[in-house]
Amino acid sequence: MSDARPALDSFLEEDRKFPPPKEFADSAHCADDRLHQAADADIEGYWEAWARELDWFEPWTRVLEWTPPHAKWFVGGKLNVAYNCIDRHLDGARRNKAALIWEGEPGDTRTYTYWDLHREVSKFANVLKSLGVEKGDRVAIYLPMVPEAAIAMLACARVGAPHSVVFGGFSPDSLADRINDAEAKLLITADGGFRRGSVIQLKANADEAVERCPSIEHVVVVRRGAGASQLVGAHMHQGRDLWWHELMEEADAHCPAEPMDAEDLLYILYTSGTTGKPKGVVHSTGGYLTQVYATTKLVFDLKEDDVYWCTADVGWVTGHSYIVYGPLANGATCVMYEGAPDWPDRGRFWQLCEKYGVTIFYTAPTAIRAFMRWGESWVERADLSKLRLLGTVGEPINPEAWMWYHEVIGKERCPIVDTWWQTETGAIMITPLPGFTHTRPGTATHPFPGIRATILDNDGNEARGGYLAITHPWPSMLRTIWGDDERYRRTYWSRWEGRGIYFPGDGAKRDPDGYLWILGRVDDVLNVAGHRIGTAEVESALVSHPEVAEAAVVGKHHEVKGQAIAAFVTLKESAEIHDTLVEDLQDHVRDKIGSIAKPEAVIFTAELPKTRSGKIMRRLLKDIAEGRAVGDTTTLADPAVIHRLKEKYEGEEG
Ligand code: 7RM
Secondary structure, three states, X not given: OOOOOHHHHHHHHOOOOEOOOXXXXXXXXXXOOHHHHHHHHOHHHXXXXXXXXXOOOEXXXXXXXXXXXXXXXXXXOEEOHHHHHOHHXXXXXXXXXXXXXXXXXXXXXXXXXXXXXHHHHHHHHHHHHHOOOOOOOOEEEEOOOOHHHHHHHHHHHHHOOOEEEOOOOEOHHHHHHHHHHHOOOEEEEEOOEEEOOEEEOHHHHHHHHHOOOOOOOEEEEEOOOOOOHHHOOOOOOOOOEEEHHHXXXXXXXXXXXXXXXXXXXXXXXXXOOOXXXXXXXXXXXXXXXXXXXXXXXXXXXXXXXXXXXEOOOOOOHHHHHHHHHHHHHOOOEEEEEOOOOOOOOOOHHHHHHHHHOOOEEEEOHHHHHHHHHHOOHHHHOOOOOOOOEEEEOOOOOOHHXXXXXXXXXXXXXXXXXXXXXXXXXXXOOEOOOOOOOOEOOOOOEOEOOOOOEEEEOOOOOEOOEEEEEEOOOOOOXXXXXXXXXXXXXXXXXXXXXXXXXXXXXXXXXXXXOOOEEEEXXXXXXXXXXXXXXXXXXXXXHHHOOOOEEEEEEEEEEEOOOEEEEEEEEEEOOOOOOOOOHHHHHHHXXXXXXXXXXXXXXXXXXXXXXXXXXXXXXXXXXXXXXXXXXXXXXXXXXXXXXXXXXXXXXXXXXX
């Protein structure tokens, strides 16, 4: 296994196939290729049939309007996402069904039925209105994994105010950048959240951020700390800050859902790209909900009595689409957990599965590799007999981890869905259908019905190995990059100019049986523990340190995280090298971006390998960081640089 492409080596040998277990296929929503055929015959009619499973206030007049690279789906249709996720479940027995079963890290629990959710979301929607939030206004959400995160998102959707959720692990700077880019009017945060037994000071971070966010009028603060003395005493700014629970006491529980145009904005979510500035990915209403609804139902084979748990954080797209919108649009029961998988011990996830009778479990390969390392005994202590389906997302899963998941967690009884998709795609794109697809460890298998994906070479010809390409628009596709449509065109639609083909930034191969193997990013985007981080973001954080002249960041293979960050740093001539400089730089990056971006290795170097035109050759640095023989250096301005650097690195490592 090497670098970011764990699938590549195994690809050659991997010929194991796992047909769906008969009992599973017998009762699955989809156990044949009828949907693939329907979609192939009439892709618009196929998506239209899915859209009809939602509740619309007004029908659409056209399914798709495609003027590359801009698509409109369900043109003229009117609907509301919160209405579809809540109100439409209130007529029958689902009214009293658990929508959210939440557990905090310390062990406190709360359950919301659909009826409860309707009340809370309606009340908070009225709170938003009372604070001057109108249709189209942006609302920033910076919360731990508490039910209020989902309630706030749904309340925004109810009034038609696009939300921008910022992962609670991001720094004040990152939060401020995102608030300012979206010009959010309101920020929703908490006095803290729990992670590995300690408190994350979200409010303090929010205060620091808001100081440089002129657009913020109010900050609503959730009191997570009730009963936990460590949290009491968040400083409230008079006039600006308001407690969630106090606002809710006053709020009316009746709030009609705003009819939204199918193409109205549902949310903005920032994701890393190849420059230092994260992109505000824009998602719409009708197409997005249609595809998250359809994929949740089919990919997870969701049934009325399932207990579904997606372990992602709502701060990432997986949390948006597969904790909140997809499952709730399907009327599912969702488990939501606040904390770490190893707190208070390494069996926590499995205890949660047993306690709530989880039937569908969706997590990331990095988590699976951590569980593997922790050993089977933690798993064996829990009764996992209710599990019937497993899923993964976030990065390529190496076949070893896939087999462990299959055997140890799934007891060889549960199909595994390896789902490929992105923040930009909004919903699952390439995936097995668990009642139909014969799965194979390490591959996301085939496009979801209605998705057209293939592999192209640089010139746009079909190839066995090359770039993953999406050749037809899909309902949940991003509509643009917030405030930068030019970047939208350039980043995603210019690789095969003029052909209206989407370039996701991933490399891929097709095996002799036609399975798609996604091999990871081909651009300067890292995938650390399933989180996207741009090398340029980390580099710009490093060079903002007073002692640093230049920095080049690469990903190096990591057993559990998939990739870890290695930073090659050139110091200023005036810089004073001291014992704690490595730590200082690591802390600096953490403070600038957040812990997820902290470099694991910092290597000081007098010079960086550059081409004659001055481009840093990251490929060579990656070779060094991973201890490989250095590749082709012929385009280097000074080939000796790389050899000096390699000697130095090996000297330090050894
Ligand atoms: C959902 C999510 C997207 C990037 C994507 C890939 C990688 C995600 C898989 C995968 C191989 C998978 N959104 N990726 N899932 N690679 N197999 N099943 O992760 O925007 O944060 O990241 O993640 O490189 O481009 S994301």
